[in-house]
Amino acid sequence: MKKLINHPDNVIKEQLEGMQAAHADLIKVNFEPYYITRAGGPVKGKVALISGGGSGHEPMHGGFVGHGMLHAACPGEVFTSPTPDQMHEAAKAANGGAGVLNIVKNYTGDVMNFEMAAELAIAEGIQVQNIVIDDDVAVKDSLYTAGRRGVGATVLIEKICGAASEEGYDLKAVSELCRTLNQNARSMGMALTSCITPANGSPSFEIGDDEMEIGIGIHGEPGIQREKIKSVDEITEMMTVGILEDGAYSRKLKEWDHDKGEWVEVEYVDQPFKKGDNVIAFVNSMGGTPVSELYGVYRKMAQVTDKFGIKIVRNLIGPYITSLEMQGCSITLMKVDDKMVKLWDAPVYTPGLKWGM
Amino acid sequence: MLTKEQVITWLTLCHEVLEENKTWLTQLDTAIGDADHGNNMNRGFKKVYAQLDAIKDKDIGAIFKATAMTLISTVGGASGPLYGTFFLQAGNKLAGKEELTDNDVAIMLRAGLDGVVMRGKAQAGDKTMVDVLIPVTESVEQDINAGTPLAEALAKAVEVAEQGVKDTIPLVAKKGRASYLGERSRGHQDPGATSSRLIIEALFNASR
Ligand SMILES: Nc1ncnc2c1ncn2[C@@H]1O[C@H](COP(=O)(O)OP(=O)(O)O)[C@@H](O)[C@H]1O
Ligand SMILES: [Mg+2]
Numbered sequence: 001m002k003k004l005i006n007h008p009d010n011v012i013k014e015q016l017e018g019m020q021a022a023h024a025d026l027i028k029v030n031f032e033p034y035y036i037t038r039a040g041g042p043v044k045g046k047v048a049l050i051s052g053g054g055s056g057h058e059p060m061h062g063g064f065v066g067h068g069m070l071h072a073a074c075p076g077e078v079f080t081s082p083t084p085d086q087m088h089e090a091a092k093a094a095n096g097g098a099g100v101l102n103i104v105k106n107y108t109g110d111v112m113n114f115e116m117a118a119e120l121a122i123a124e125g126i127q128v129q130n131i132v133i134d135d136d137v138a139v140k141d142s143l144y145t146a147g148r149r150g151v152g153a154t155v156l157i158e159k160i161c162g163a164a165s166e167e168g169y170d171l172k173a174v175s176e177l178c179r180t181l182n183q184n185a186r187s188m189g190m191a192l193t194s195c196i197t198p199a200n201g202s203p204s205f206e207i208g209d210d211e212m213e214i215g216i217g218i219h220g221e222p223g224i225q226r227e228k229i230k231s232v233d234e235i236t237e238m239m240t241v242g243i244l245e246d247g248a249y250s251r252k253l254k255e256w257d258h259d260k261g262e263w264v265e266v267e268y269v270d271q272p273f274k275k276g277d278n279v280i281a282f283v284n285s286m287g288g289t290p291v292s293e294l295y296g297v298y299r300k301m302a303q304v305t306d307k308f309g310i311k312i313v314r315n316l317i318g319p320y321i322t323s324l325e326m327q328g329c330s331i332t333l334m335k336v337d338d339k340m341v342k343l344w345d346a347p348v349y350t351p352g353l354k355w356g357m
Numbered sequence: 358m359l360t361k362e363q364v365i366t367w368l369t370l371c372h373e374v375l376e377e378n379k380t381w382l383t384q385l386d387t388a389i390g391d392a393d394h395g396n397n398m399n400r401g402f403k404k405v406y407a408q409l410d411a412i413k414d415k416d417i418g419a420i421f422k423a424t425a426m427t428l429i430s431t432v433g434g435a436s437g438p439l440y441g442t443f444f445l446q447a448g449n450k451l452a453g454k455e456e457l458t459d460n461d462v463a464i465m466l467r468a469g470l471d472g473v474v475m476r477g478k479a480q481a482g483d484k485t486m487v488d489v490l491i492p493v494t495e496s497v498e499q500d501i502n503a504g505t506p507l508a509e510a511l512a513k514a515v516e517v518a519e520q521g522v523k524d525t526i527p528l529v530a531k532k533g534r535a536s537y538l539g540e541r542s543r544g545h546q547d548p549g550a551t552s553s554r555l556i557i558e559a560l561f562n563a564s565r
Contacts, residue, residue: 109434116429
């Protein structure tokens with residue numbers, strides 16, 4: 001293993017110390033337990049947006065804390081969900097009195113830990129909602145699996161909901177927006193190489209020089225299938241068509257019912273893309289793929305969406321939700337209306353995403 | 358019967374076996390997960406072990422609850438809330454106990470299993486830790502009801518657990534991360550079932 005680290009046990013701590021040193025104007029890192037809040041403290045009267053997940057996906061989530069995006073982020077060990085005490089402390093530190101929205105990627109660990117955290121905060125009288133993001137079309141059904149994983153859409157949703165919070169949306173309205181955006185988004189990922197977590201020191205899967213994994217998540221896990229590597233045009237076409245032709249997707253998600261005071265399972269059905277839709281297109285690097293290659297992906301993706309009669313109104317290209325040094329990419333398309341585009345364009349000022357101010 | 362010293366021994370042995378088997382558990386999780394199960398369990402029980410001295414004089418229910426809180430706040434992933442809930446529910450059921458009767462041990466397993474199922478919603482055959490915890494709990498309940506001495510019931514539970522682990526190999530995972538692999542999860546042993554087997558074996562060794 002070749003890595004720029006001191007000792008595997010100290011990677012998270014030293015990364016956070018570095019972030020604090022670099023971005024003291026934007027964020028404040030708490031070390032026991034680990035969580036990151038905005039430097040200015042809680043924002044009074046605004047819904048606090050909190051997310052979290054394993055480390056190794058940087059800049060997500062810590063790099064998205066700041067004006068116009070998240071209020072707090074909880075980093076776990078590399079690729080391991082953070083724990084309820086972190087999330088609970090983050091909720092208390094970030095709550096500006098208007099409640100807390102936890103944006104949770106759909107992985108069993110993340111979902112259960114955020115549920116326990118929400119229960120703790122609710123018991124203390126903090127208004128909380130958990131919205132689960134599940135946009136990965138590589139996972140086909142929800143009946144025989146833990147359901148679609150939360151991947152690229154998370155970045156777009158954190159940006160747009162962050163802007164909504166700045167605009168003064170209340171907890172119910174931000175939650176609804178978050179849910180709708182999730183239902184409007186679909187993603188697909190692929191890998192050319194695996195990656196090495198510092199704790200393990202060896203690759204998470206073996207893959208030949210002429211092979212690729214299709215339908216990967218973001219934790220260095222193998223994908224849905226392995227194939228011989230193809231050209232960027234062929235790979236991009238397969239992924240984009242996979243997203244655009246994905247049919248209706250139905251599953252039950254748990255949400256907190258504020259009236260009943262308990263978790264309820266609600267069934268949601270996502271509708272497929274259709275001709276005339278406006279979308280935000282996000283081409284993401286898994287960490288090891290250079291931006292030059294991402295533009296190769298974007299080129300073909302835009303041709304395919306054009307053929308389907310889908311209009312890309314905004315885009316994001318770069319490494320934003322990564323898997324350490326893995327080579328590969330993901331594509332996310334999210335249907336948006338004018339209001340959502342306006343929220344996308346609103347100013348954002350975080351370590352990982354900055355525009356408009 | 359299980360004395361409080363034996364309960365402490367159990368938790369100590371959990372720490373030892375999970376440390377010994379850390380790399381193996383992580384390897385199993387590399388095949389069908391995200392290569393962290395051994396690290397997660399080791400991190401959690403290391404902390405449990407470090408805190409044993411401070412909690413060893415509490416009642417057994419309180420010891421389990423403190424163990425639960427430590428696991429919940431240090432393990433993370435899916436196994437943190439699941440094993441945390443196991444010990445939390447066991448602790449709730451055994452509040453105030455200074456020692457455990459044979460029947461209490463069966464009650465502990467049942468409460469723990471119910472907690473895991475309540476939190477994770479897994480059923481038998483989903484290729485998870487409950488594929489060990491269900492047959493183990495049923496076997497111990499049956500044996501204790503029939504008057505089998507605890508150590509003997511737990512010796513059998515270890516065999517049942519080992520069988521439960523083996524039985525996960527041909528299964529296609531329906532819960533947790535491994536479920537994303539679909540058919541590709543077949544032919545691999547479930548890491549969480551394996552750690553459950555190690556924890557049951559530690560219980561047997563503590564009961565002798
Ligand atoms: N819903 C569930 N119910 C019961 N056990 C589960 C569930 N989901 C996952 N598991 C268990 O958790 C184990 C994985 O634990 P771990 O690797 O620590 O967490 P993660 O999957 O979040 O990385 C699996 O091998 C399985 O036995
Ligand atoms: Mg794992």
